[in-house]
Amino acid sequence: SNGKYVDAKASAPANLRAWGQKDITNGQAHLWIANGNYRWNNPAPAGVSGNITVPGFSPNQTFSVEWWNTSAGQISSTTTTSSNSSGVITLNISNLSSDLAVKIKSDQSPPVVKPGDANGDNAVDGIDYIIWLNHYNTGSALGVTVGDFNLDGQTDGIDYIIWLNNYGK
Numbered sequence: 001s002n003g004k005y006v007d008a009k010a011s012a013p014a015n016l017r018a019w020g021q022k023d024i025t026n027g028q029a030h031l032w033i034a035n036g037n038y039r040w041n042n043p044a045p046a047g048v049s050g051n052i053t054v055p056g057f058s059p060n061q062t063f064s065v066e067w068w069n070t071s072a073g074q075i076s077s078t079t080t081t082s083s084n085s086s087g088v089i090t091l092n093i094s095n096l097s098s099d100l101a102v103k104i105k106s107d108q109s110p111p112v113v114k115p116g117d118a119n120g121d122n123a124v125d126g127i128d129y130i131i132w133l134n135h136y137n138t139g140s141a142l143g144v145t146v147g148d149f150n151l152d153g154q155t156d157g158i159d160y161i162i163w164l165n166n167y168g169k
Contacts, residue, residue: 006153013050016093020102024056024143025151027063027106029089032070034099047095054091054104056143057083061108065091068101076100080107087145116166118147124166132163 004025010018012033020031033052037045057063061083069076081104083089091102116124118131132147135155147155149162 004151008054011053015048016050018052027057029054029104031102035096038098047097049094052091052093054089057087057089059083059085059087061106064105064107066103070099070101113144116149116163118144124169128163132159
């Protein structure tokens with residue numbers, strides 16, 4: 001644990017469940033994905049399909065995805081995917097009858113980000129303040145791009161202090 005993991009905020013259609021954690025600073029995530037009908041009293045439901053989305057990553061970045069067979073405890077396949085222009089990773093799930101685990105890891109080094117720089121222009125300025133202000137008091141957990149400079153899942157006064165202490169640098 002590096003202290004940078006937050007709730008993955010994974011979204012799934014009603015027939016799938018997904019939960020886990022992500023470290024957007026280092027471009028990693030770990031998810032558990034399950035068929036919504038898979039339970040102790042229904043161990044062999046019909047397979048379900050759908051897309052799982054995980055927000056908050058760097059835009060247009062490539063990621064390795066390890067798909068784990070949870071019954072065997074081993075990797076069943078490895079694929080690559082990319083985040084879209086909003087930093088959202090989409091995982092396509094096809095005919096899942098029970099559950100699986102997914103490990104996502106960036107293929108690139110994490111970008112060097114100045115504390116308080118919300119728009120990634122390498123300057124802490126008024127534009128970053130406006131971004132922080134527009135997202136103030138929200139629990140988006142989408143990282144520095146919404147003014148959550150300490151990556152605690154909230155855009156709040158602590159983030160303002162980080163911006164203020166780095167203004168003009």
